[in-house]
Amino acid sequence: MPNLLTANLFLPVLASVDFHSPILWAVLAGWVISVTLHELAHGIVAYLGGDYTIRDRGGLTLNPFKYMDPLLSIGMPLFFLAQGGVPLMGGVTYIRQDLLRNRFWQSAVSLAGPGTNFVLCLLCAWPFHPRIGWIHYSYFATIAQLTPTEQFLGAMVVLQFLACMINLIPIPPLDGFGAIRPYFDLRTQALLSTPQVRMGGLIVLWFLLPRQLTQGIYHLEDKTLNLLGFDEQTITLIGESFNRVMFNE
Numbered sequence: 001m002p003n004l005l006t007a008n009l010f011l012p013v014l015a016s017v018d019f020h021s022p023i024l025w026a027v028l029a030g031w032v033i034s035v036t037l038h039e040l041a042h043g044i045v046a047y048l049g050g051d052y053t054i055r056d057r058g059g060l061t062l063n064p065f066k067y068m069d070p071l072l073s074i075g076m077p078l079f080f081l082a083q084g085g086v087p088l089m090g091g092v093t094y095i096r097q098d099l100l101r102n103r104f105w106q107s108a109v110s111l112a113g114p115g116t117n118f119v120l121c122l123l124c125a126w127p128f129h130p131r132i133g134w135i136h137y138s139y140f141a142t143i144a145q146l147t148p149t150e151q152f153l154g155a156m157v158v159l160q161f162l163a164c165m166i167n168l169i170p171i172p173p174l175d176g177f178g179a180i181r182p183y184f185d186l187r188t189q190a191l192l193s194t195p196q197v198r199m200g201g202l203i204v205l206w207f208l209l210p211r212q213l214t215q216g217i218y219h220l221e222d223k224t225l226n227l228l229g230f231d232e233q234t235i236t237l238i239g240e241s242f243n244r245v246m247f248n249e
Contacts, residue, residue: 017086018248023148027155027245028088032064034120034160035091038167039067041112042093049105051096059093067091086246103182110178114167121160124153125225128234143240154241161221162214171205173198 018024043059058066068074072090081087100106127134127150135150146154170176172192181189191197218239225235243249 017246021245021248023152023155023245024086026148026152027159028086030152030156031088031159034117034156034163035089036062036064036067037120038113038116038163039091039093041116042095042109045105045112046093046095046100046109049100049109051099053096053099054094057094059095064091067093106182107179110175110181113175114164117160117164117167121157121164122228124156124160125228125230125238127153128157128238129229130231130234131229143237143244146237146241151241151245154238155245157238158218158221158242159246161224162217165217165220166205169205171201173201174205177201 040060040062043054046054047060054060069090069092072092074089077087077089095109097106100109126132135146135153143151167174168176168179170180177192181192184192222235222239225238226232230238
């Protein structure tokens, strides 16, 4: 039986989203591309790990429609949109866990998706790095001074970091759970992989993410960028870009 791997992002429902903003639509397009790359990374690692069937099943493609799921790609985005939020889609990849060589490869398959989001986060942040100097402003710079392209990159930095960290939460059906799942006994694996448990995990996330958890992820992102050499003003501009583009704040 194939195992279902998911790419999810749950954001607070806010009513100030500006759907007339072309930058927002550019970010949504960028998000679709990142979901596709996330799922493709699952597929590539699974193929290397022994799932020779995934190519024939469409798991090694850049076609986003191959990764669509009724709940994550259609249902949840429409729900967020109805609530005045940002309709971010998720995707799925079916992996033949029984064909993977060992538990290492099973964990690696799950971690490949969040790892891809982290790499995309770094790529989008790279032009802002003070040592690169492609995007640099004085300490007193404001969000209004950033070009649309710069705001797009800033929003994608935060979005990809959120996607990485949220997917690493060890709750079914997220990739963090997929990474530790092979180390449970078979009975526990089967119990925690049922549709009821997966849906329960989504409900838990729905109540957790709009509150302290998302704030903790934002704080962790700031600390991570700081450790990578980004100055305080640049980190602030990246965060403000995300708020301006996604929530019109």
